[in-house]
Amino acid sequence: MRFIDEYRESELVLGIAESIRKRSTRNIVLMEVCGGHTMAVHKFGLRELLPETIRLISGPGCPVCVSGTGFIDNVVKLAKMPGNIIATYGDLVRVPGSSSSLEQEKGTGADVRFVYSVLDSLDIARRNPDRTIVFPGIGFETTAPATAAAIFHAHKEGLQNFKVLSSHKVMPPVMRALIDEGVKIDGYIAPGHVTAITGTEMYRPIVEKYGLGIVVAGFEPTDILQSIKMLVAQFEDHDPKVEIQYSRVVKPEGNSIARKLMDEIFEPRDDRWRGIGMIPDSGLKIRRKYQSFDAEKHFELPETEETEPAGCICGEVLKGLKIPTDCPLFAEVCTPVNPVGACMVSNEGTCAAYYRYRKSEGHGR
């Protein structure tokens, strides 16, 4: 396929890997903060191509994984209420909360429907005027504008039976929080599609404060390896900066139409991240002007506790402090068919990526 195959040629992949090997002399830790990158790293076995000096760790880039159990518990609570329809991206359905998941609720009669786009949930709302449709808003700056577009449409149309429970989050605060917490990171492989929306300016303060490099990367093997090469070159030259490798999609100024829509509907708030805790200004809350579409305002939802499933180290994995194979549950008790924690549920979760491609993985890296 166009824009895919040409970035997967094995000769090119091996060529870049070789040039990285020549360039890298000092130990360096790079974190990818996007679930799409985590998947690609494992799918194409990129770790095995890198020299011993480079350690790749996965960060909190899977939106389903970082939304705490409290959020899932609230979605489950809404699913149990008679009259409600939960319209959700498929990723969320099997994520376990503290006592149940949407999948379990669906099994016992709750009306849970999968949507490919948030606009589909507006259609459900139009066709079911006597029901209340709740869309769980998950995802980062790439997905938040879509939810914003839906709320904007609902507002224009007066579609009052459409509600959003927002767990939308933004990336830069967590990228800072991880380093503040003491996770050793020498460079970030930054999320390509998030940055297509946000632009690169938001990374500059992180580079300046922490003195590490940030390269915005595409999702094909040559993209990721080239980004690693750029980060290694910055590190070797002591020249940290923001660079765009994924220039065929990402512009420094980002997508201003999407950003404007997101700002119109949402405002920042402190938000809880699984395994990391509360991070100031890291979440998106629906503005007062649009509060009639805010499920938090419409329903009485309790303050929720965060409870991790017993033995699950998903939180540590999301911080890059542990790898899935460190977990006693991994591949034994916890598998994609019977997931214990969120990191195994989502396709983009680190544990799911390790599990799926584990036969080709080296251990311990």
Next chain:
Amino acid sequence: MCLGIPAKIIFIDDEMATVSVGGVEYPASLQLLPGASVGDFVIIHAGFAIEKVDLKEAEETIRIIHEIEKVSRNNSL
């Protein structure tokens, strides 16, 4: 959910487009990318086109990657 894929716009009706990914067609909203036209390659994310794929930059990236590969091959000879 988060996996943006490159798709070609084959039809536009107001704010909605039909896009093709390797021959399979999907609906996609152009609300976040109103400037897109039929024939453009765009990245689709959760049912919305979020950005165009810039053909010139795409070729340039491939050129740079080929360059890296060539240099590292020559050096290893």
